[in-house]
Amino acid sequence: MVKHMKKGLSPMIATVLLIGFTIAVGAILSVWFTTFTKTQTSGVSGIGACAINPVDIEAMDLSNGILTYRVINRGIHPINFTNAIFSCDTGSWSNTSFSVLLPENSIVILKENTTQGAGNPCTDRLKVEIILYGYCTDIPGGTKEVRCPAGGCFG
Structure with missing residues (x-):
């Protein structure tokens, strides 16, 4: 009887892919959060100027x-x-x-x-x-x- 060994991803490649995916998601969220914060801040400062x-x-x-x-x-x-x-x-x-x-x-x-x-x-x-x-x-x-x-x- 011959045993067939199935090979998977090596732990090294899996770690590199996981780190790369995490960095990519973090970069996308960072850009979105920065834009969202600037939009909200400018809206609030305009309201503040009008409230006086x-x-x-x-x-x-x-x-x-x-x-x-x-x-x-x-x-x-x-x-x-x-x-x-x-x-x-x-x-x-x-x-x-x-x-x-x-x-x-x-x-x-x-x-x-x-x-x-x-x-x-x-x-x-x-x-x-x-x-x-x-x-x-x-x-x-x-x-x-x-x-x-x-x-x-x-x-």
């Missing part, structure tokens, strides 16, 4: 029926000032304007109006809401409120 309210409304003054306010871009990206919505106890109306605000720049807006949109003067408070768009899809605008004098805000 980049707009200040300052130097608000109401006298002789003229409202003066300054919108300042405190952020790091240019933004577009698109609209100011004025509202008070008798209604609301808007003042549409399109201006680009670069970082650390401001725009001064005067609003002169003897009566608001419905024909009635504001008698108690006047609120200004700033509407913006730009680098972030939803940039938080700003809101500022001023108390009207005895004769009304635009009276």
